[in-house]
Amino acid sequence: MEFSFALVWEILPQLLLATIVTVEATMVGFVLSLVFGAVLVTLMRTPSRPVRALARFVMEFFRATPLLAQLYFLFFVLPSAGIVLSPFVTGVIALGLHYGAYAAEAYRAGLESVPKGQWEAALSLNYTKLRTYLSVVLPQALPPVVPALGNIAIAMVKDTAILSAITVTELMFVANEIGSERFQYTEPVTAAAVIYLVLSLVATALIHLIDKRFRPEEAPA
Amino acid sequence: MTPIIKFEGVTKRFGQTVVLNNFDFIVAQGEKVVLIGPSGSGKSTLLRVLMTLERIDSGMVMVDGEALWFVRKGVDVEPVTESHLRHMRAKVGMVFQQFNLFPHMTALQNVASGPRYVMKKSKAEAEALAESLLRKVGLGDKLASYPARLSGGQQQRVAIARALALEPKVMLFDEVTSALDPELVGEVLDVMRALSSERALTMLIVTHQMGVARALADRVCFFEKGMMVEEGPPEQVIDDPVNPRTQSFLRAVKLT
Ligand SMILES: Nc1ncnc2c1ncn2[C@@H]1O[C@H](COP(=O)(O)OP(=O)(O)O)[C@@H](O)[C@H]1O
Numbered sequence: 001m002e003f004s005f006a007l008v009w010e011i012l013p014q015l016l017l018a019t020i021v022t023v024e025a026t027m028v029g030f031v032l033s034l035v036f037g038a039v040l041v042t043l044m045r046t047p048s049r050p051v052r053a054l055a056r057f058v059m060e061f062f063r064a065t066p067l068l069a070q071l072y073f074l075f076f077v078l079p080s081a082g083i084v085l086s087p088f089v090t091g092v093i094a095l096g097l098h099y100g101a102y103a104a105e106a107y108r109a110g111l112e113s114v115p116k117g118q119w120e121a122a123l124s125l126n127y128t129k130l131r132t133y134l135s136v137v138l139p140q141a142l143p144p145v146v147p148a149l150g151n152i153a154i155a156m157v158k159d160t161a162i163l164s165a166i167t168v169t170e171l172m173f174v175a176n177e178i179g180s181e182r183f184q185y186t187e188p189v190t191a192a193a194v195i196y197l198v199l200s201l202v203a204t205a206l207i208h209l210i211d212k213r214f215r216p217e218e219a220p221a
Numbered sequence: 222m223t224p225i226i227k228f229e230g231v232t233k234r235f236g237q238t239v240v241l242n243n244f245d246f247i248v249a250q251g252e253k254v255v256l257i258g259p260s261g262s263g264k265s266t267l268l269r270v271l272m273t274l275e276r277i278d279s280g281m282v283m284v285d286g287e288a289l290w291f292v293r294k295g296v297d298v299e300p301v302t303e304s305h306l307r308h309m310r311a312k313v314g315m316v317f318q319q320f321n322l323f324p325h326m327t328a329l330q331n332v333a334s335g336p337r338y339v340m341k342k343s344k345a346e347a348e349a350l351a352e353s354l355l356r357k358v359g360l361g362d363k364l365a366s367y368p369a370r371l372s373g374g375q376q377q378r379v380a381i382a383r384a385l386a387l388e389p390k391v392m393l394f395d396e397v398t399s400a401l402d403p404e405l406v407g408e409v410l411d412v413m414r415a416l417s418s419e420r421a422l423t424m425l426i427v428t429h430q431m432g433v434a435r436a437l438a439d440r441v442c443f444f445e446k447g448m449m450v451e452e453g454p455p456e457q458v459i460d461d462p463v464n465p466r467t468q469s470f471l472r473a474v475k476l477t
Pocket residue numbers: 235238240258259260261262263264265266267
C-alpha cells in the first residue's frame with residue numbers, strides 16, 4: 001500500500017480546523033489547571049487541619065486516577081445531577097482538574113524552596129501575609145516552577161486526544177472520523193501525529209523562552 | 222531610666238527543651254546590651270521572642286510600655302491580637318546572621334520595600350530614604366546591585382539599612398558578623414559603632430566575638446542555659462569575670 005500525500009493534502013484543511021480545537025482545549029485546560037492548582041495549594045496551606053487534609057486528598061485523588069475515568073465521570077455523571085455542559089467544556093474541566101493536581105504539587109515544591117529566613121525577614125519588616133507572598137515568596141517560588149508547569153502544558157497537548165472519547169472534535173477525533181469514512185487510517189493518523197509533534201515542539205520552545213525570561217542573566221559585575 | 226524592654230517570669234519551651242525558664246530581664250531605653258554565652262543557651266530565642274518570630278509559653282514581655290505576647294485582662298492573661306502584634310513589630314528591627322536579603326531585589330529595593338509597603342510612603346519618598354540610608358552605611362555606589370553581587374559585609378550593611386528604614390526603637394543583632402570573613406567584620410562593626418552613638422536607639426547584640434562586645438556594649442550579659450549568670454560593663458565581665466562559668470566560657474572563646 002502506498003502512502004498518499006495527495007490524500008494528506010486533501011484532508012489537511014479538516015485536520016487544521018481540528019487542530020484549532022486541540023490548541024484551544026490545551027490553552028483553556030492549562031489556564032484552568034494553573035488556577036485549580038493555585039486554589040489547591042492555597043487550601044493545603046490554610047490553618048485549618050480538615051481543609052488541608054481535604055485538599056491533600058483531592059490532589060492525590062486526581063493524580064492517582066486516570067484522566068479518562070475523570071472525563072467519563074464528568075461527562076456521564078454531571079448530566080444526571082442536572083448539570084449539562086458541552087463536550088468541550090466538560091473536557092477542559094477534566095484536563096484542568098487532572099493537571100491542576102500536578103500544578104499544585106509543582107507550586108508546593110516551589111514554595112518550599114523559599115528559605116525560612118526569607119519569611120522571617122519579611123515578618124521582621126512587618127510585611128502582611130499577602131505582601132510577603134506577593135513581593136517576597138512568589139517571585140522566588142515561581143521561576144523554578146516554570147519547567148514543571150511547562151511539562152504539564154506539553155503533556156496536555158497530547159492528552160487533549162483523550163477528549164475524542166467524549167466527541168470533542170479535536171485533532172484525534174477528526175483524524176479517526178476521516179479514517180473510518182474512507183477506510184484509510186494511515187494518512188489521517190500519521191498526519192495527526194506529525195501535527196501533535198509540531199505542537200509539542202512549539203510548546204517546548206515557548207516554555208524555554210518563558211523560563212529564560214524568568215531567569216534573567218545577571219548583570220555583569 | 223525608663224525600661225524599654227522587660228521580661229517578667231518568661232518561660233519558653235521547644236517540646237521538652239526549656240529555653241527560657243522564669244526569665245527576668247530589663248533593658249533601659251537607649252542601652253546597648255551585648256549577650257554572650259555558649260551555643261544553645263537561648264540568646265537567639267530571646268531576640269526572636271522580641272521580634273515576634275517565637276511565641277512565649279508564659280510570663281510577660283513588655284516593649285516600650287506595652288505587652289508583647291499577652292495582655293492582662295483583670296486577673297487573666299489573654300494572647301494579643303494579630304493587629305496588636307503588627308503594632309508591636311513596628312517598634313523592633315532585626316538583623317540576621319545570614320543577612321536574609323531578598324535576592325530578587327536590588328540593594329535599593331531591599332531597603333525601600335519596608336517604607337513603601339509597610340509605612341505606605343510613595344515610591345520616590347521610599348527610594349530617597351533608602352538611598353540616604355545606604356549612603357550612611359557606605360553603599361551609595363551599590364544601590365542597583367543585587368545581593369548576589371555584594372560581599373558578605375556589604376550584604377550585612379544593606380540588611381542593617383533595611384531594618385533601620387522602618388525607624389525601630391529597638392534593633393536586634395543576632396551574630397551579624399559570625400558568617401563574615403574576618404577581614405569583613407570591621408566594616409559591619411563600624412556601621413554598628415556609628416549606630417551606637419544614637420542615644421535613643423536601643424541595641425541588643427548577640428555575638429561571640431569579644432571585640433564586637435567591647436566596641437559596642439554598655440553592658441555585657443553572660444547567658445547560660447536560659448539564665449543570666451553574670452552581667453556588668455564590658456571591662457568587668459570580659460576582662461575580670463567573677464563567675465567561674467563566665468571565666469571558663471571566656472577562656473574557651475579567647476582560644477578561638
Ligand atoms: N525551632 C526550634 N525547635 C526546637 N528547638 C529549638 C528551636 N530553636 C531553638 N531550639 C533549641 O533551643 C535552645 C536555644 O537555642 P538558641 O536560642 O538558638 O540558642 P543560642 O542562640 O544561644 O545558640 C537550643 O537547645 C536549641 O536547640
